[in-house]
Amino acid sequence: MNERQAEALRTAAAEFLAREANRNSLITVTRTEMSEDGKRAVIYITVFPELGEQAALKFANRNRGELGKFLSARTKGMRIPQFEFVIDMGDKNRRRMDELSQ
Numbered sequence: 001m002n003e004r005q006a007e008a009l010r011t012a013a014a015e016f017l018a019r020e021a022n023r024n025s026l027i028t029v030t031r032t033e034m035s036e037d038g039k040r041a042v043i044y045i046t047v048f049p050e051l052g053e054q055a056a057l058k059f060a061n062r063n064r065g066e067l068g069k070f071l072s073a074r075t076k077g078m079r080i081p082q083f084e085f086v087i088d089m090g091d092k093n094r095r096r097m098d099e100l101s102q
């Protein structure tokens with residue numbers, strides 16, 4: 001799928017979460033992956049502190065409809081894919097390796 005669309009989705013999701021999430025945890029959108037046809041997307045996030053991961057993930061997925069409206073207003077002409085949020089385990093594993101190597 002078009003890299004520009006994936007980046008637009010990543011940027012908009014990050015802005016939406018920064019605006020809407022509570023301040024108890026920091027949610028970072030690390031990347032997005034879109035299906036070839038552009039109809040589905042996965043938005044990868046990390047959460048700090050880690051104790052807030054499940055609550056943040058539930059919040060993000062519960063607010064997908066609101067994010068869809070936000071995306072529609074922000075990205076004119078882009079077909080909004082069905083999407084879900086998941087924890088970015090690759091980033092989490094990299095951070096763990098960095099901690100262990102210090």
